[in-house]
Amino acid sequence: MPEIGIEEIQKTLPQRFPFLMIDRVLELEPRKKAVAIKNVSINESFFSGHFPGKPVMPGVLIIEAMAQTMIMLFHEEAAAPKEKAAVYYLGSVKVKFLSPVFPGDQLKITVEPLKILSGAGIVSAVAEVAGKEVAKGELSFSAK
Amino acid sequence: MQDQQLENEIRDLIAGIIEKDPSEVTPDAKFFEDLGVDSMMALEIMAGIEKKYKIAIPEEKLTQLATLRETVSVAKEYLAQKEAGHA
Numbered sequence: 001m002p003e004i005g006i007e008e009i010q011k012t013l014p015q016r017f018p019f020l021m022i023d024r025v026l027e028l029e030p031r032k033k034a035v036a037i038k039n040v041s042i043n044e045s046f047f048s049g050h051f052p053g054k055p056v057m058p059g060v061l062i063i064e065a066m067a068q069t070m071i072m073l074f075h076e077e078a079a080a081p082k083e084k085a086a087v088y089y090l091g092s093v094k095v096k097f098l099s100p101v102f103p104g105d106q107l108k109i110t111v112e113p114l115k116i117l118s119g120a121g122i123v124s125a126v127a128e129v130a131g132k133e134v135a136k137g138e139l140s141f142s143a144k
Numbered sequence: 145m146q147d148q149q150l151e152n153e154i155r156d157l158i159a160g161i162i163e164k165d166p167s168e169v170t171p172d173a174k175f176f177e178d179l180g181v182d183s184m185m186a187l188e189i190m191a192g193i194e195k196k197y198k199i200a201i202p203e204e205k206l207t208q209l210a211t212l213r214e215t216v217s218v219a220k221e222y223l224a225q226k227e228a229g230h231a
Contacts, residue, residue: 091184115191117203120183122191140184 004028004075012075013068014087018045021065022109025072034111036069042103057101062135063093066125069109070139073123086143095125095137105129119143150223151216157196158212161188171213193219199226 004025013020027035040057047055071088101107107127114122120142127135151171159166162175162185175181181189186209190201193215199222209215 092188115187115194117187117206120187122187140188142184 004072009072013071014085015068019064020068021061022068022072025069025075026108028072028075030076031073031113031116034069034072034075036065036072036109036111038065038107038109040101040103040105040107044103047103055103057105057107059095059097059135062097062101062107062127063095063139065107065109066095066111066127066135066137067139067141069111070123070125070141073111073113074143088141088143091120091140091142093137093139095135095139097135099129099132099134101127101129101134107134114138147216147220150219151212153196154193154216154219155212157192158189158215161185161192169212171216172211175210189215197223197226199223 006023009022009025010016010020013022015021022036022038025034025036027033042055044057046058046061050056050058067088067090074086074088107129109125109127111123111125114124120140122138122140124138125136126133155166155169158175159169162169162179162181164179168179173179175186175189186206190206190209193199194201197219199219201218201222205218208218
């Protein structure tokens with residue numbers, strides 16, 4: 001599948017500014033693999049408080065980027081009309097943060113399913129900057 | 145693998161996921177009623193067993209994972225299939 005741009009992503013993801021945490025999907029094999037990028041800019045609103053004079057991307061937002069990439073795995077189902085679209089809820093998160101993420105970094109997030117059932121699942125997620133892992137772990141979710 | 149060893153391993157795995165002491169996970173304690181397991185934990189238990197023993201348990205078996213005894217029995221069934229497949 002070709003890359004998926006931000007307009008198409010917004011048809012799938014309900015999140016909007018300042019909480020849309022992926023900019024483009026580079027690779028998508030529905031229910032098998034999703035790779036997305038997030039360009040981290042000094043203009044991000046969270047940098048004004050995290051931390052003044054020492055901008056570091058909050059780890060929870062890296063998890064959010066992973067979760068949004070995870071939803072893209074279900075792009076076709078999730079892009080259904082809004083009344084019908086499932087809402088994805090995180091059930092549990094086990095993530096290790098290996099290295100801080102700074103303005104100017106490009107996060108590359110790869111999500112692959114470990115176990116997918118109808119209406120729930122567990123995925124593995126890895127976030128990299130310039131080929132180096134900055135965070136990795138597992139997310140479980142339910143969809144209703 | 146000895147049945148007792150399998151039961152002990154699965155008990156420890158479940159206790160870890162549901163954050164209970166292994167002694168509370170008796171063979172017939174009901175996950176949902178007695179141990180407060182929810183559907184996401186049940187999924188994690190299933191995935192945890194699949195990962196540990198490198199087996200695949202189909203989705204329809206999820207409802208059978210209601211006690212430790214039943215979970216061990218399902219795990220044994222798929223472990224036996226796996227070993228038969230390698231023979």
